[in-house]
Amino acid sequence: MAGRDEDPFKDPSLDTQHPAPQSPTHVAESRTWDGANDVPDTLAVGRNASLTLGTDSLIVLDEALLESRGPALCCGVNVIPGQKKTTRSIPFYNILWAELKEEGDVIIQYAHAVSKKEVRPAIISYELDKTQTPHAHAWVEKLVSRAYGASLRRKRIKVLLNPFGGQGKARKMYYKSIAPILEGAQCELDFEETKYNGHAIEIGQNLDIDAYDVVACCSGDGVPHEVWNGLAKKADAARALAKVAITQMPCGSGNAASLNFNGTDSPSLAALAVVKGLRTPLDLTSITQGDQRTLSFCSQSVGIVAEVDLGTEDLRWMGSARFTYGFFVRLIGQIVYPADIAVKIEHDNKVDVCKVYRDEASKPPPTSDSRPLPAPGTGLPELKYGTSMDPLPEGWELIPHDKLGNFYAGNLAYMSPDANFFPASLPNDGCLDLIRIDGNIPRLTAINTMFSIEKGTFFDLPHVRYDKVSAYRIVPKNQTEGYISIDGERVPFEGFQAEVHRGLGTVLSKSGHLYEAKGV
Numbered sequence: 042m043a044g045r046d047e048d049p050f051k052d053p054s055l056d057t058q059h060p061a062p063q064s065p066t067h068v069a070e071s072r073t074w075d076g077a078n079d080v081p082d083t084l085a086v087g088r089n090a091s092l093t094l095g096t097d098s099l100i101v102l103d104e105a106l107l108e109s110r111g112p113a114l115c116c117g118v119n120v121i122p123g124q125k126k127t128t129r130s131i132p133f134y135n136i137l138w139a140e141l142k143e144e145g146d147v148i149i150q151y152a153h154a155v156s157k158k159e160v161r162p163a164i165i166s167y168e169l170d171k172t173q174t175p176h177a178h179a180w181v182e183k184l185v186s187r188a189y190g191a192s193l194r195r196k197r198i199k200v201l202l203n204p205f206g207g208q209g210k211a212r213k214m215y216y217k218s219i220a221p222i223l224e225g226a227q228c229e230l231d232f233e234e235t236k237y238n239g240h241a242i243e244i245g246q247n248l249d250i251d252a253y254d255v256v257a258c259c260s261g262d263g264v265p266h267e268v269w270n271g272l273a274k275k276a277d278a279a280r281a282l283a284k285v286a287i288t289q290m291p292c293g294s295g296n297a298a299s300l301n302f303n304g305t306d307s308p309s310l311a312a313l314a315v316v317k318g319l320r321t322p323l324d325l326t327s328i329t330q331g332d333q334r335t336l337s338f339c340s341q342s343v344g345i346v347a348e349v350d351l352g353t354e355d356l357r358w359m360g361s362a363r364f365t366y367g368f369f370v371r372l373i374g375q376i377v378y379p380a381d382i383a384v385k386i387e388h389d390n391k392v393d394v395c396k397v398y399r400d401e402a403s404k405p406p407p408t409s410d411s412r413p414l415p416a417p418g419t420g421l422p423e424l425k426y427g428t429s430m431d432p433l434p435e436g437w438e439l440i441p442h443d444k445l446g447n448f449y450a451g452n453l454a455y456m457s458p459d460a461n462f463f464p465a466s467l468p469n470d471g472c473l474d475l476i477r478i479d480g481n482i483p484r485l486t487a488i489n490t491m492f493s494i495e496k497g498t499f500f501d502l503p504h505v506r507y508d509k510v511s512a513y514r515i516v517p518k519n520q521t522e523g524y525i526s527i528d529g530e531r532v533p534f535e536g537f538q539a540e541v542h543r544g545l546g547t548v549l550s551k552s553g554h555l556y557e558a559k560g561v
């Protein structure tokens with residue numbers, strides 16, 4: 042039986058660093074069994090073993106674990122040599138699937154944590170004790186229900202892989218770390234590689250939105266940007282954008298989507314997060330420039346961030362140090378990027394901005410995606426404020442920003458692993474968080490500002506202007522050339538207008554309403 046020194050039914054996962062499972066009370070999207078509460082928590086299996094549904098984990102109590110010689114893998118559960126433990130716990134979050142075979146075997150697939158940054162699929166399998174047969178089906182259903190909570194089971198996933206993503210390692214990452222987790226969770230996979238720049242736009246445009254729940258982009262942030270823009274080209278764009286969740290498995294050089302929604306840039310942990318992800322409405326922003334209208338899901342930058350991101354390609358050999366170097370050179374040079382800017386502000390001071398964030402963060406996670414699905418044939422929303430070609434909307438005023446150093450509008454929190462630039466941002470508040478910093482601030486202040494991002498003190502700096510805005514127009518001036526970045530892609534150096542559409546897009550996230558970043 043259990044190790045003499047401990048209570049076998051105390052859930053050991055509560056003492057570990059495993060991520061918390063989704064609350065089992067959230068059942069809106071799952072197919073649950075009504076009578077699940079009447080089912081006993083413990084299932085006797087084999088001669089001297091049992092499986093118990095604990096608070097947050099499945100507890101495997103098995104005397105055979107004691108007999109193993111290690112290090113060994115007994116039924117997929119790691120046994121440590123010399124350790125007299127007969128219990129193991131598997132967090133519900135890590136349970137991928139469970140089923141009862143006709144021969145009477147209980148098979149449980151789970152994501153086994155081999156390190157803080159990696160999970161691998163593993164299986165435990167037990168022969169059912171005959172006395173347990175009557176309620177075994179219900180017990181398995183209860184386990185799967187606990188494992189999935191409000192998340193949809195067996196998602197139908199269109200996998201898009203950019204073979205050149207992540208310095209050409211995306212394919213290897215997919216087959217080694219991602220596919221086994223998705224397969225272990227019994228997801229239906231339809232795999233396709235992108236063959237050229239813009240291919241994912243075509244795939245999005247032609248996607249059968251009734252055939253898939255999710256498009257999972259094994260890529261950087263460029264492919265999801267393309268898929269959203271492909272869905273936007275459909276006649277029923279609004280319906281497509283609401284119906285199909287776009288996710289990213291981090292296989293690129295920029296993996297902001299995965300960091301914010303999956304809370305990781307590890308491919309296997311991201312795959313697990315997608316398996317357990319909750320449908321989450323995401324604001325998307327229309328960018329109009331000339332006669333072009335594109336959707337942005339991540340960020341827009343003009344000035345230093347755009348230039349460092351897009352204008353330091355020749356320094357790629359430096360790796361990520363190229364960004365630090367790029368910022369340093371420009372900050373020391375006190376470079377300014379003058380522009381005229383008109384903004385539709387929703388919250389213009391940090392106290393209000395914090396309040397908006399905290400009000401949302403204090404809410405319980407939603408149990409379902411409550412948006413009504415737009416009717417068939419519903420296209421993209423009309424632009425309330427027209428395009429960058431139209432006269433300024435009434436009440437807007439272009440204000441000269443002659444000393445502008447950084448104009449950075451973000452829809453997500455993390456822009457890279459150490460850069461939680463927009464800690465107050467929310468997926469579905471109808472706003473972009475807008476940062477403006479003058480370029481002529483003292484050099485030391487500028488350098489300290491750069492380091493404050495990693496330290497998490499950036500938001501509070503008095504010279505960092507931080508607003509929540511629902512639309513804006515920016516027109517660069519007194520410069521013949523420069524950089525504008527929309528979701529990390531370079532666009533022509535000319536004025537553009539942005540307008541946020543609240544909850545137009547859909548992602549899968551861990552919380553259902555917040556980013557996986559430290560808020561304000």
Ligand SMILES: Nc1ncnc2c1ncn2[C@@H]1O[C@H](COP(=O)(O)OP(=O)(O)OP(=O)(O)O)[C@@H](O)[C@H]1O
Pocket residue numbers: 203204205206207208235236237238239240241259260261262263264265267292293294295296529
């Ligand atoms: N087979 C392909 N050949 C060439 N380009 C491709 C191919 N598949 C996708 N692309 C393009 O690669 C770009 C970058 O895609 P991805 O999302 O993987 O970003 P990334 O790995 O972060 O790369 P980068 O740093 O170059 O932006 C996208 O614009 C996409 O259109």
